[in-house]
Amino acid sequence: MSIIRNRKGFRIIEYALTFMVIITLNFALPRMMPGDPFLHYSGEVDEVITFYSREQIQYFREYYGLDRPLYEQYTSYLKDLSRGDLGFSYYYKDDVRNIIMRRLPWTLFLVISAMALSILLGIVLGSYSAWRRNKWQDKTLYAILIIFSEIPAFLVGLALLIWFGATLKLFPLAGAVTHFAQFDTWWERMLDIMHHAALPIVTLTLARTGGIYLLVRNSLGSVLTKDYMRTARAKGLKELRVKYVHALRNALMPLFTRIAIQLGALIGGAILAENVFSYPGLGVLMRNAVVVRDYPLIQGIFLVLAVGVMAANMLADLAYKYIDPRTRPAVKNHQDKIAS
């Protein structure tokens, strides 16, 4: 028991270290740029790069406190961060935290809907495939889903935008809500939001379903050959109960950690999908910040996304032990008591 507790403590220390690495990286980036960071950019020939005036360069120097010693810069950076202060956006003339908080709900909306939909679809299709293993239904489904999951999300999004948005005119081309529209009831407003979010969510769902489908299909396939399945059938349990309670529940265990690991890729997909559909979330904000070279804002968004993904991973990792019946602590305690 003590070994397990120690290892859990060790995991938490590891995650704390990970967060420190991300935060330090974020601190180091603007200071690691070759030569003088802001002079470097003001001289390059490029369409997206804005030219810095002397005052702007001076502003950034002072903003980052580049004339003070490094450890002083670092401690003041950590102090700001612990107060939840992510910096001040030069371009938007507002606190980075406020800007991010305004945009974050849209991104979360896309990511959570797409994830829920793709988990649902992946489980349904994956179990369908596993129960018809190697029949034609399984083979076609496999081929279609694999191809779809391998086409990058933003290319799928562009195709959907052109086809359903521009040609068939079924969905709006950009934005998250109809601007200046008056809605009589809240559900009309909801409908408008759903109408705008439909294509981005479908894009992300298409990109994610394949991986979950494959995992469910393979893990269910191996569960179906286990002895306890035969026992369940021999007990005379109904086929539905065998399929859903005995087989699927056990097959879904690996899904849990997999989803957390995939979250990073999903965030990346969301950034691109938002840019395809001009959806006003963090992805579009990040691109705009890059175009106008608003460094504090870029860093703030990066920090929020990276810390968010790592936190989700940590929670999944720690929660897994409670969900998996084989490592559930309560059961272990019980066994320990019996043993002693």
Add this chain to the structure above:
Amino acid sequence: MKFKKAFLAIQNIWHSLNILGKISAIIIVLLILMAIAAPLLSWLPHDRSSGPPLIPPGLPHLMGTDDLGVDIWAMICYGSRVSLLVGLGTAFLAGLGGGIVGMLAAYKGGWFDRAVMRLIDIMIALPNLPVMIVLAAFFGPSLMNIIIVLALFSWSIPARIVRSGALSLKEQPYIKMAAHYGAGPFYLLTRHFIPELLPIVMVSMIRLAGMAIVTEASLAFLGLGDPTSRSWGLIINHAVNFRGIYFTDFWKWWLFYPWVFLTLLVTSLALLGRELERIADPRIGR
């Protein structure tokens, strides 16, 4: 003699590919040939105007022109070079670096191994694209930078494969026997470990190349690509940012053709990589 062996090996692999894998392999070979023969395939310049702007496909502009009158077929021919350079460069760097790190982790074990494994976990969980955007924003979007950053973020996959492969090889009786008879680390490495592990690393490199090409295209699509490189992603970026592209017919060639080529290349690489993984390691997949 060596040629015949290689030929036989390729023939063997070819026969064990499924239909999707075969189609992917053919597409990849065709696109590689296209990249090599780009100057022969396109008779118009790819970097300057050669006709009226925005004309639909026809002769001499096989796939039409963009808003500056640059031939799109020529841009696609030369763009394939950028994609393949990014893919090959990243896969090679990441495969080599990851292979060395994985081998060292397996060989040294202990705290070094634990630290490497933890680092790999972080690398896999970190959202790649935001990191790339930040790095591209701070270090400038040259093709060289993009390749190096991509390699820095993809070495973890070959490293993990090599590490687990080397750990299980280390326990093999014939390796232990060889070590017992006095084979040094270098001998074991060149005679046993590298020949055994090279195929699976190469397979993972195909997947890496695909992912690298996607990421470069994504960055270019966001406007963070190398502006001098004229990659497929950059053509798409220019097309999408053209005002009113969705209200006109221009997308039917300006956006459509680079989209088709990029999708074909990336999807083929991924599908072929998946198939080869299945062949190299029967436990994965089907």
